Amino acid sequence: MAEHARRWRPDRIEGFWWFLFANGGLVAAIFLPVHILVQGILGPMGWAPVVDQHYDSFAAVLANPIVKLYLFVIISLPLFHWAHRMRFLLIDLGLTVGQRPLKYALYGLAIVGTLLAAYILVTVPV
Numbered sequence: 001m002a003e004h005a006r007r008w009r010p011d012r013i014e015g016f017w018w019f020l021f022a023n024g025g026l027v028a029a030i031f032l033p034v035h036i037l038v039q040g041i042l043g044p045m046g047w048a049p050v051v052d053q054h055y056d057s058f059a060a061v062l063a064n065p066i067v068k069l070y071l072f073v074i075i076s077l078p079l080f081h082w083a084h085r086m087r088f089l090l091i092d093l094g095l096t097v098g099q100r101p102l103k104y105a106l107y108g109l110a111i112v113g114t115l116l117a118a119y120i121l122v123t124v125p126v
Contacts, residue, residue, distance in 0.1 A: 017084055017107065024081025031074055059125070068121045076114040083110040 042048040061067055083106040090102060 017080070020077065020080035020110075021084035024077035024079070024084075026077075027074055028078040028081055032078065035074060062124055068124075072114075072117055072121055075117040076110075079110040079113045080107070083107050 038048050044053065062071075087103060087106050091099070095102070
């Protein structure tokens with residue numbers, strides 16, 4: 001009985017992955033398109049005067065810790081959204097063997113991407 005009860009306990013880390021998936025979906029659906037619109041389309045067209053394409057002004061903005069946090073969130077959370085979607089897409093396509101290594105590989109890639117983004121944002125010259 002104890003073995004059966006231990007085997008059917010809920011996977012608590014799964015809730016954490018779902019949390020990152022949901023927040024990554026929010027960022028990917030709302031903030032990322034707005035960021036692309038303002039930074040990539042309206043800024044170069046001159047319709048968003050707060051966006052400057054010169055290195056000096058961009059480096060000065062990047063020195064702000066709030067901007068670094070914003071960029072970290074807009075980069076890292078969609079990575080976890082991608083990892084979770086890819087995992088369940090492969091399950092839906094019929095991949096039933098090797099679920100644990102697949103889970104480790106996909107979430108591991110998201111973690112590596114997050115750590116790389118953090119490293120770059122922390123070490124960027126100010």
